[in-house]
Amino acid sequence: MTTISKQTFSTYDKFVIFILSITQFTIILDFMVMAPLGDLLLKDLHISPKDFGIVVSAYAFSAGTSGLLTAGFADKFDRKKLLLLFYFGFIIGTFLCGLANSYLTLVMARIITGLFGGVIGSISMAIVTDLFSLQQRGRVMGFVQMGFGASQVLGIPIGLYIANKFTWEAPFFMIVALSLCIAIAIVVKLKPVNAHLLEKTDKKPLLHLWHTIRNKEYRIGFLATVFLSVGGFMMMPFGTIFAVNNLGVHPDQLPFLFMVSGTCSLVIMPFIGRLSDAMSKYKLFVIATLWMLSISIIYTNLFAIPLWLVMILNVLLMIGIMSRMVPSQALTSAVPMPKDRGAFMSINSSIQQISGGIAAAVAGFIVYQDTETSPLMNYNIVGYVVAGIGILGIILMGRVNKMIAKRQL
Structure with a gap:
């Protein structure tokens, strides 16, 4: 399939954008739904907050490891087949999360989910880069990343409602049902994405991985991703704790707070x-x-401030986060050559996941609470x-931008 160079989107183009967006939605929803389930999990499985932290980080580190392991193979197959393989693995992992009945089985299920789910974002990025020109990718990335906002609008409120109505396992079964419908649509409607296979390479998978990592230009892109991920993940894990214990937000108001900021993301993306x-x-970034x-x-x-002011600040913060995410991903997608695109995206996704996990751990050493209900200290240092x-x-993103501009001369 040739790269689409026109500026308008055909009916099939719109389907590709939609299916990648909703696929991304289920992946992010699976991750986001863990946050509101924390209290229920602690009580039902009799685990500590530290144990819950391990449950959450298990996904990030397994996802990062998976990306590195699959990077050497990412450009050897039709991207549609690769997407389906990992998406079905993600569905199985999520189903096992719903079946988990102990701390150990839940950790194992999250590791399996991360091993498959963590690679899907990079495969989607490679498909977008294969099928859409650089001039179109900002719009495409905007729609694909709407999954982040949609997961906040739907994931937290619906996850809490279903979990409270039934059990904490129910949201995972809901994600499995939705994901199976999406997988069927991918099988039936998505065409093969295999143009990159025409660019023959004799490199073996591990050698391909090594050569991708050794590429100086690629390393600039990887380093930029490290700093973007660290900056993004340091505040996120402790946002709810800070809102409740420092800003005076009642726990019952949290779903509404996330819904407002998520709706803002959907509108603005x-x-x-x-x-x-x-x-x-780059200027927008x-x-x-x-x-x-x-x-x-x-x-x-x-x-402590009024809830309406907390909402306004969260919306303003979300605007900043989303407005830098779209152009940075579009720029990063232009770094690799077509023959290395899958490997680059897989490594980049791994770096993103691992950097995020490290950032959350480092932030955990900076902040502290005297008691479970006392204010979160040192969050301003974060x-x-x-x-x-x-x-x-x-x-670093400036260096990426200059590198891309030089290529286009």
Whole structure:
């Protein structure tokens, strides 16, 4: 299949965008639904907060490991077949999460889910890069990343409702049912994505992986991803704790808070995608990063404030996060050559997952609570660290932008 060069989207193009978006939605929903289930899991499985942290991080580290293990093979197969293989593995892992009846079985199920689910994002990115021109990718990324906002709008409120109505296992079975419908649509409607196979390479999988890592230009992209992921994951795990114990948000108000910020993401993502295609992607990234860092510093230094103000600040923060995510992913997608695209995306996805897991762990050493209900201390320090890392991210993404511009001359 040839790369689509036109600026308008055909009916099939729209199907590809939709199926990748909803696939991404289920992957993110599977990860996001863990947060509201924390209290139920602690009580039902009789585990500690530390144990719950391990359950959450097990997914990230297994996903990162999986990306590295599959990177050498990613460009050897039709991307449709690869997507289906890992998506069915993800469905099995999620089903096992619903069957888990102990701490150990849940950790094992999350590891299996991460091993398969963590690679799907990179496969989707490779498909987008194969089928859509750089001038179109901002809009495509905008729609695909709507899964993040949709998971907040639907994942947390629906996950809490179903879990409270039935059991904590029920949301996982809901995701399995939805994912099976999506898998059938991929089998029936998605055409093979195999144009990259025409570019013959004699490299063996491990050698292909090694050569991809050794490429100096690729390493610049990987390093940029490290700083973007570390900055993004340091604040996230402790956001709910800070909102409840420092800002005075009642636990019952949390679903509404996430729903508002998630709805904002759904509304703004298509606009950001179009804006990313209409202006310099790097310029948009810089503006969005500076915006996000400013809000982060303000937010992490706050004390008890009204709920409406917390919502406004969360929306402003989400605008910054989404506005830098779309152009940065579009720029990163232009780094690899077609023959290395699958390997690059897999390694990049692994780096993203592992960096995020490390960032969350480091932030855990910075913040602390005297008791379970006392204010979260040193969260403002996390905000300052995120700001410093964000500036480094701007510098590295600038190098990526120059590298891409030089190629197009």
